[in-house]
Amino acid sequence: MSPVCHAQASTAEPAAAANSDPARVPADVPAARATSATATAPAVGSEAVPAPAPVAVADAPDGCSAGRWKLTGASAEPGASTAFVAAWDEQLKDVVRCLELPEQVRTCVAVQGHFDGKKFESRAVARAFGSDEAAQMVRAHGRAGVVTSHLYELGVGPERLKVVPPGTHRSWRGALLTLQADCLPPPVSDKPVVAVDDSSSNNRNGGSVVVINAAPTKEEGDSLLSLSLYFGHSADFAHSTDWDYSAITKLGASFQPGPIYVDIGIGMGLSPEDLARVSSDIRINAGYRQFLDDRVRVGVAGGYRRSGRGVLDAWMVREWWVGVHSAQCHSLDGKALTGEENIWAVCAQETIAPYGDRAVRGAIVSDELFILPQETEYRFGFELGLRLEVKL
Numbered sequence: 001m002s003p004v005c006h007a008q009a010s011t012a013e014p015a016a017a018a019n020s021d022p023a024r025v026p027a028d029v030p031a032a033r034a035t036s037a038t039a040t041a042p043a044v045g046s047e048a049v050p051a052p053a054p055v056a057v058a059d060a061p062d063g064c065s066a067g068r069w070k071l072t073g074a075s076a077e078p079g080a081s082t083a084f085v086a087a088w089d090e091q092l093k094d095v096v097r098c099l100e101l102p103e104q105v106r107t108c109v110a111v112q113g114h115f116d117g118k119k120f121e122s123r124a125v126a127r128a129f130g131s132d133e134a135a136q137m138v139r140a141h142g143r144a145g146v147v148t149s150h151l152y153e154l155g156v157g158p159e160r161l162k163v164v165p166p167g168t169h170r171s172w173r174g175a176l177l178t179l180q181a182d183c184l185p186p187p188v189s190d191k192p193v194v195a196v197d198d199s200s201s202n203n204r205n206g207g208s209v210v211v212i213n214a215a216p217t218k219e220e221g222d223s224l225l226s227l228s229l230y231f232g233h234s235a236d237f238a239h240s241t242d243w244d245y246s247a248i249t250k251l252g253a254s255f256q257p258g259p260i261y262v263d264i265g266i267g268m269g270l271s272p273e274d275l276a277r278v279s280s281d282i283r284i285n286a287g288y289r290q291f292l293d294d295r296v297r298v299g300v301a302g303g304y305r306r307s308g309r310g311v312l313d314a315w316m317v318r319e320w321w322v323g324v325h326s327a328q329c330h331s332l333d334g335k336a337l338t339g340e341e342n343i344w345a346v347c348a349q350e351t352i353a354p355y356g357d358r359a360v361r362g363a364i365v366s367d368e369l370f371i372l373p374q375e376t377e378y379r380f381g382f383e384l385g386l387r388l389e390v391k392l
Contacts, residue, residue: 064098067179074143074173076118082139083146085174092147095177096154108183110162111147113140117170133170140166140175147175159184227392228254230265234349234385238319240358240377246270246305248281254389261289261297268311277364279307279317285325285351294329301325301351309369316363319379321356325349329389343391351383 071088075081095109115136129135141163148161162180229252236246252265267281287299302322306315329347361374 069095069177072172072174076173083143092150092154095151096156099156099160106182106184108160108162108180110164110178110180111144112164112176113144113166114171114174114176115140115166116173137166143175226256228389229392230254230387230389232385232387234383236381236383238379238381240379246279256289259288259290262286277309278311279305280311281305287325297327299325309364317358317360319356319358321353321379321381323351323353325351345389347387347389349385349387353381
């Protein structure tokens with residue numbers, strides 16, 4: 001018997017019509033009446049799943065606009081067609097095509113088995129289940145399970161399949177499929193959802209606002225870019241033909257994109273009297289900073305320094321160097337540097353510069369300036385210092 005996809009007649013029809021073959025629609029039922037029945041809630045005990053609001057879908061499969069499919073014609077005798085009729089496959093494919101529409105992405109399908117008033121010839125069946133109706137309900141539930149399995153094999157995910165218990169009264173042999181809109185939860189958003197707690201304890205005070213489903217707050221160490229300013233002082237030891245010493249005071253900025261750091265600083269210093277007295281210094285450090293919660297930083301370093309009798313005077317000593325740099329930083333509140341609350345840190349830093357050179361073309365001796373033939377010398381140096389850092 002071929003399945004018919006139409007709405008069930010109103011309960012005002014005679015009981016004989018309810019017990020007749022559901023594949024036949026009485027000739028005296030107008031077409032308009034049969035159409036309007038699809039949009040009304042069914043009678044209690046016949047179709048327990050309420051009819052959904054019509055879904056407006058252009059060029060949708062048959063039944064998708066009404067959101068219901070009625071699978072009828074299951075056999076009353078034991079056999080394969082008792083639980084599933086092969087002709088139902090086409091209707092199930094329509095259901096699958098409907099669920100694949102973009103506007104139905106959050107829609108589920110509810111499957112409810114149905115049974116009629118057939119009496120079992122063997123009373124053993126009724127005794128096993130308690131009554132004919134109980135045995136028929138088991139059959140109806142089995143039909144819903146088999147239909148659900150076929151939908152799963154056609155590609156419908158298990159989260160979109162809902163098995164509804166059969167009604168308690170006889171109706172017809174088969175299954176009813178009903179679309180349930182907005183059954184699946186919406187996608188998780190990064191924006192927090194604000195809800196109002198209207199519990200009785202809070203109503204007296206006008207309720208309270210609760211933020212739920214908020215995206216986790218990023219820590220400072222995970223930010224795309226953080227910026228710090230620093231102030232430091234260091235002792236620089238350099239050797240070419242002889243050792244010399246400079247005390248350098250620096251101001252600078254530290255850019256930290258992710259786990260990488262880049263320090264750019266400028267400094268002013270004093271040199272021994274037998275060379276230039278005032279020096280200006282430019283320094284760049286770069287490397288990896290996320291060792292032990294950002295406490296240890298290791299990278300490369302490079303610098304350039306010019307020294308003269310005054311800041312704006314012509315240079316008498318000019319140097320450049322490259323090497324390796326490390327720093328050990330500790331927050332002043334004792335917490336990990338990647339935390340949000342601490343913004344102050346103190347760092348001990350060291351630099352070893354095994355490669356560089358120094359150009360000398362003048363010197364100050366007993367407050368007198370002497371111009372010398374320019375000479376270039378190999379330079380080796382190392383630096384020890386402290387700096388105070390504040391995160392912006």
